[in-house]
Amino acid sequence: MSKTQYLQRRHQTWYVVLEVPKKFRTVLGRRLIRSLQTQSLDEANRKKHAVIAEMKRQLNALAKAPNQVEAKALAKAMDYRREFLAATSQEVHFPDTDETISSRGLVIEDIRYDWEQLREKSGEEVANRFIKLATAEVTPIAGLPEQWLAEVKRQVSGQTLSQHESAIRRFIAWAGGEHISVEEITRLKAGAYLGELLASSGLETKTLKRHFSSLSAFWKWLKSRGYAQDNPFEGHKFGGARKARRKRKGLVDTELVKLLSGTYTELYNETLHDLMRLSLVTGARLSELCELKQTDVERRPDGWWIKILEGKTEAAVRSVPLHLSVDAVIEKRMGIKTSYLFNDLTAGGPDEKRMWYVSKAFRRYREKVGVAERWKDFHALRNTFTEAMEGAEVLESTVKLLIGHKRDSMTYGHYSKGARVDLRNAIDRLTYSVDVMELIRQRPASSLMPIAQMAGP
Numbered sequence: 001m002s003k004t005q006y007l008q009r010r011h012q013t014w015y016v017v018l019e020v021p022k023k024f025r026t027v028l029g030r031r032l033i034r035s036l037q038t039q040s041l042d043e044a045n046r047k048k049h050a051v052i053a054e055m056k057r058q059l060n061a062l063a064k065a066p067n068q069v070e071a072k073a074l075a076k077a078m079d080y081r082r083e084f085l086a087a088t089s090q091e092v093h094f095p096d097t098d099e100t101i102s103s104r105g106l107v108i109e110d111i112r113y114d115w116e117q118l119r120e121k122s123g124e125e126v127a128n129r130f131i132k133l134a135t136a137e138v139t140p141i142a143g144l145p146e147q148w149l150a151e152v153k154r155q156v157s158g159q160t161l162s163q164h165e166s167a168i169r170r171f172i173a174w175a176g177g178e179h180i181s182v183e184e185i186t187r188l189k190a191g192a193y194l195g196e197l198l199a200s201s202g203l204e205t206k207t208l209k210r211h212f213s214s215l216s217a218f219w220k221w222l223k224s225r226g227y228a229q230d231n232p233f234e235g236h237k238f239g240g241a242r243k244a245r246r247k248r249k250g251l252v253d254t255e256l257v258k259l260l261s262g263t264y265t266e267l268y269n270e271t272l273h274d275l276m277r278l279s280l281v282t283g284a285r286l287s288e289l290c291e292l293k294q295t296d297v298e299r300r301p302d303g304w305w306i307k308i309l310e311g312k313t314e315a316a317v318r319s320v321p322l323h324l325s326v327d328a329v330i331e332k333r334m335g336i337k338t339s340y341l342f343n344d345l346t347a348g349g350p351d352e353k354r355m356w357y358v359s360k361a362f363r364r365y366r367e368k369v370g371v372a373e374r375w376k377d378f379h380a381l382r383n384t385f386t387e388a389m390e391g392a393e394v395l396e397s398t399v400k401l402l403i404g405h406k407r408d409s410m411t412y413g414h415y416s417k418g419a420r421v422d423l424r425n426a427i428d429r430l431t432y433s434v435d436v437m438e439l440i441r442q443r444p445a446s447s448l449m450p451i452a453q454m455a456g457p
Contacts, residue, residue, distance in 0.1 A: 014044035053143030060142035080134035158350030167214035190232040248375040250384035260439035262369035281323035283385035283403035316404035
């Protein structure tokens with residue numbers, strides 16, 4: 001999105017400019033224009049979203065009007081609304097009448113005068129809608145989601161931002177569209193929405209909770225800005241007792257052999273195998289491996305090491321020695337002069353992650369070779385490594401240093417950060433079956449059974 005979208009510079013000052021749909025131009029003119037009172041483009045971009053949201057609420061209020069009289073009245077109500085919210089309790093004295101009234105009181109007097117005129121011309125219903133809008137008693141929701149998303153954009157990942165937007169768009173469409181007001185969304189309405197999702201959406205409970213988490217976060221923001229009084233999306237129950245489900249665990253040797261000896265597309269075959277090999281000897285996450293640069297790989301007197309410079313938690317930042325079984329993988333990839341260790345990856349997804357496409361490729365690949373269960377994903381290799389280290393009787397506190405988990409104890413966590421732990425000695429104790437180790441070393445094993453026979457009848 002351009003930094004100058006909706007913006008126009010006039011005499012060194014930035015303005016918001018919004019094109020008015022043709023059907024409203026007799027009421028509002030061709031464009032809505034409002035000064036942001038700043039010469040800074042960055043500040044204009046921070047301030048513009050609230051103004052755009054207010055303009056869109058004005059347009060949506062007009063969209064509900066059945067005729068020109070009501071449309072003009074609602075357009076005037078939105079102008080009054082802005083004056084009403086900006087007015088203060090500061091008193092203004094009129095010498096001619098010796099009367100004193102607050103600046104907000106002046107706005108209210110003007111609103112009441114127009115309300116009475118409108119009630120005589122168009123009736124009680126239109127007049128009441130006018131005064132509720134003018135005095136901010138109701139708040140049209142139009143434009144507010146965009147304003148919130150623009151504010152949280154720097155705080156969350158692109159994927160999370162997309163999930164927020166999708167959840168809010170789905171709810172607003174269900175509730176009646178952008179013409180609804182914030183005040184119409186009660187706890188009862190939120191509960192009815194949840195009930196309908198539970199009954200007919202087909203969404204998993206985890207997805208439903210994520211939807212409500214997004215809506216709850218949006219309503220917390222509305223409360224913080226004074227648009228809402230409470231949060232109708234907090235504290236809901238998501239159905240009955242939770243069904244027992246299988247949890248992710250390590251892969252067995254027959255599954256590892258299938259994964260390490262299968263074939264896939266020319267683009268991803270070697271890449272997938274090398275990523276699996278490194279994961280099985282480090283316990284590293286797929287995202288961590290995909291982001292490795294050649295400068296993060298170091299040859300020390302005791303062998304190869306990798307540095308993981310960022311991750312999901314502070315503990316994820318670590319240095320890990322590589323088992324000698326992957327020396328051939330590292331030497332091959334370090335021999336290609338490029339920036340990333342895995343130079344053959346293309347970034348994708350909302351956050352332009354280098355793991356995006358290869359993650360999808362791995363899912364298709366494991367289904368092809370017969371390791372298709374839901375929890376047999378790439379992350380299961382991390383479980384496999386951890387199980388192997390436990391089988392080698394490596395201390396849990398040491399394994400946490402290797403895989404990037406936080407050490408919570410006062411002793412090994414607070415007092416000791418693991419600086420003196422011999423990680424090389426720990427990693428050298430890692431072992432899998434003969435067949436798996438041969439495949440990790442990239443040497444064919446004569447004892448390996450063909451995949452078709454291993455898969456069974």
